[in-house]
Amino acid sequence: MSDVSNGASAGEGHPGFGRMFGEGRLTVGLFLPLRQYAGDMEVLKGALEVVKQADASPFAAVWARDVPLFDPGFGDAGQVFDLWTYLAWLAAHTQHLALAAGSAIFTLRHPIDLAKQATTIDQLSGGRLVLGAASGDRASEFPAYGIDHLTRGERYRDAVEWFRELTEVTRPAISSGLGRLGGGVDLLPKPAFGRVPLVVTGSSQQKAEWIAGNADGWLVYPGSVYGEGPKALGAKAAAWRELIPGGAFKPVATNEWIELVEDRHQKPTPLRGGFVMRTGTEGLLELLGRWQDAGINHAALGVQHGRRPPAEAVAQLIEEVAPHFPALAGPEPKGLEW
Template identity: 65%
Template sequence: MRAAAPASSWESHPGYARMFAPGELTVGLFLPLWPYQGEMAAMRGQTEIVQRAEGAGFAAAWVRDVPLADPGFGDVGQVYDPWTALTWLAAHTSRISLASGSVILPLRHPIDLAKQAASVDHLSGGRLVLGVASGDRPVEFPAYGLDHGARGARYREVVDSFRGLLGEERPGGASLLPKPVHGRIPLLVTGSSQQSPLWIAEHADGWLVYPGATATPEGPRALGDRIGAWRDLIPGGEFRPVATNEWIDLHEDPGHPPTPLRGGFVLRTGSRGLLELLGRWKAAGVNHAALGVQHGRRPAAEVVAQLAEEVVPHFPALASPAPLAPAW
């Protein structure tokens, strides 16, 4: 099983370096910016908002992998296939990191995953960062002819094969092209992904962790304890980044107090409360916060503009190597 790459080896990676550094926290934007409600035409306009976010200093744009629309879940992500959406974003942006939260590894063949990821990485100039998960929608697995209960073991196998294919592995004497711009693509394990904390510490290039409660200081403190315990397991104590996310309903009033909605799934808050939360996450060891605005009451463009003015300047994208010119 191939272990994670040393953190120092990612310093020249444009996508990773824009998002992650020890003791720093950056902010990203989760897509879609508003929910699908039955009409694809109504989803138009998000690209321009992402372009504005890139110019305002957001570190990353995130997409999700939701193959099938399960009525039991409701949320269908950005609707488009994640690789297609990432390719579109690569063509319409130039600096912002392109991230997945998250690709469902057990549903995919590692050759296809490696080919798609390396292609997007090249077409974006090396901006791809992959969150990878084991899958939380049981209905998808029988549709693929797979056993949902075996997803943990398959996850480990796919991680190993994916990295081998991007390296020098030659299955059947054939090799995979293209190779990633940086040689490897960072993998952020999502949640537990049916793995032990020790396995994640040894094999993940970073951890995409669920935030827990966010309306009071106790939640970030508990998250910090989890992060600290995990980082204690990392070989050699080297830096591995931690990312988390929150769905926010940003209030027009900067002073509106943090208020959990929908059982804590959404946080309604003013920008001052959000800044306090981000500061607590930073103190807890979080390095990147992906914010979703699709469950809020206000137009996404308005919310992103407020975030750009009142929040992102306090947690801007990091200085990073310029992406390479696209291969085509």
């Protein structure tokens, strides 16, 4: 296999990546689902209309998760719809938003399937896919796939290398524990703009040096959003960037679950042991500004744990928050009529 640890980045050439990420800038995205599934699919209705409103706004991205199996013991069903089917649905009904996978479980999927699905979405959307890649945190899923949870780190590295070869090399020659290709066949389609941006999620059982060399960006958990928390997150991002080969810019993204209240002046307060931040607009703007000052480039905001109708909360985000951290003027998506 060729060496993919070269610090290369999707950079400015990819519409989805360019819309989300710029040095010294922070953009915001909308994390789906808008309501937490608790046994009734009705709570998921209406999300598409909200996403369409976000598509016509300064929001940079819409995020969807990859959760193959529901584990009641985990406490959160996460994403109910299949990641790739849902992204295809969203791609067909939007024109501007980056389509962010947050994140595909690279250890549970064969990289041929991952590559085929990812490049298909990227082509159908005109180059709007930004692919978060995770090693999997729901241990109960692994036995069902016949995969060892404890050795997922090695499988993850293999899957990333396969993914790069399959999507960026013509008739690749690949051999590892995941299978063997002898260079006689190829994977189609290739990405719309030469590369699908790959954003590593958390540590994914890897060393920071490996992530810095192999990822196009890093999706990192925010830690505390109070007090010195944003400064600590910024220090973590800065230390990681010191490891990037050649000093190239690679973005850092994070996320936060919020309960946005109508009162702009409501001070931020933690809910659910700090898992959710209850806040008014001004408190959220302050947090996002501190993240931007700390070198964070994108914040995915989720409203699923709030008590208000999600359409109301997102409308408030569109009006009062997104214009302060708007999507960037990256390359235009390809206007293809499939």
